[in-house]
Amino acid sequence: MKGKLDITVSIVLYNENIEELTKTVNCFLNISLNKKLYLIDNTPKKKFQNVFKNEEISYIATGKNIGFGAGHNVVINKIKEVSNYHLILNPDVFFKPDVIPSLIKELESKKELAMIAPKVLFPDGKHQYSCRRYPLISELLARRFIFLKPLFKEAIFKGTYRDKDLNKPFFAEYITGCFHLYKTRDFIKLNGFDERYFLYMEDVDICKKIDVLGKKKMYFPSIEITHVLKQGSSKNISLFLRHTSSAIKYFSKWGI
Template structure:
């Protein structure tokens, strides 16, 4: 693969095809030359093999549901020394063509910033709290069980940086994983995501790893994207247990 400006990766498993097409179109409409999008298919039957066929798309069948982080890591050797920037993207995100060039410009302003993310909105344009402080156990429990939320209101608000002016750029502790734009070299040097997490918490974990190498994450609300946000663990018992398992692994790794 020739050296290109930007690569992106989307992990696929039981996706809403209308949302997915919007996401793919958003990437393909980025006004930059030499872009490539990797679609990593975690279905056992290679369901998405012929759903999206474009010259700037490379399809990667896994034929097993190996999880979010492990699937994104499948592209590391494909992008190492071959792209300048790499976008981790959820299959239910959309954005305007100007967003990526603007974020790249901001990302390049400081050497110690390795990842950037914009303001995130729901489809109804309501604000999503996508940059947060590292979670406590009590905050995670309160966010998962709505009836507890009023008891931990201040904890949740602090975790969501509601005490800050979120209209201005700043360096948050972590950025949710629906959209991470990295300098490719940094993503490769981080080793991608910790594959011990099947789903959930891997975005928080990689932000901890960024801290460990002395670099920063930039929240840049002057640009915005739309994210549908499935919130699967609050609707599915199986995903709830996945989230709980990931939380236990996270706190055992980084401390309580």
């Protein structure tokens, strides 16, 4: 649309690796589109305030850690009527300059699509299985407790769509939230993320909200990105408890 930015992007920051973040920001800056990047700093001491100086980057300090979803929602009123597309991006994701324009072309070609996401790889090139069926409680438990994985191997296998040809695009139930490219108007209609989730499960929840909106999400594997993926909840008891709390909220909201 005339006068609008092609794309806005939001990245929520907390304990980030500055080298990874710089690489992610540079990936964005290398895109040949009219664009704006919002860096939402959730650190109390404004750790990232003077790190990046660029007219295409806008820095927002929240003053405290308000969480992933609430952090991204800070920009809702800023992007409304401003951009055609909005990207939810993690600070440890790397991609080539043609990735976003290619995804925009596919997203725009299908009226029923609200969001699209590419194939996600680990830095070593292994598949991250970012497109998934809606989770079962047993599957979530098996992902967190290694000793349970043999008991729920089939649930994990099907939950990550490994029973499908993952080299072909399809409408996935949900896609993990490291890279969600939305039509801005749909992200606004969704009212962004449910802020009751401080961390974890908000990406599953927003995919459910897309269903309620009557729209779809597409996994588009011919386009690839790299995601470092910290998997903090499997290593940190505090993050594990946050993940558990979010799972309880999710199943209470949407049912088992």
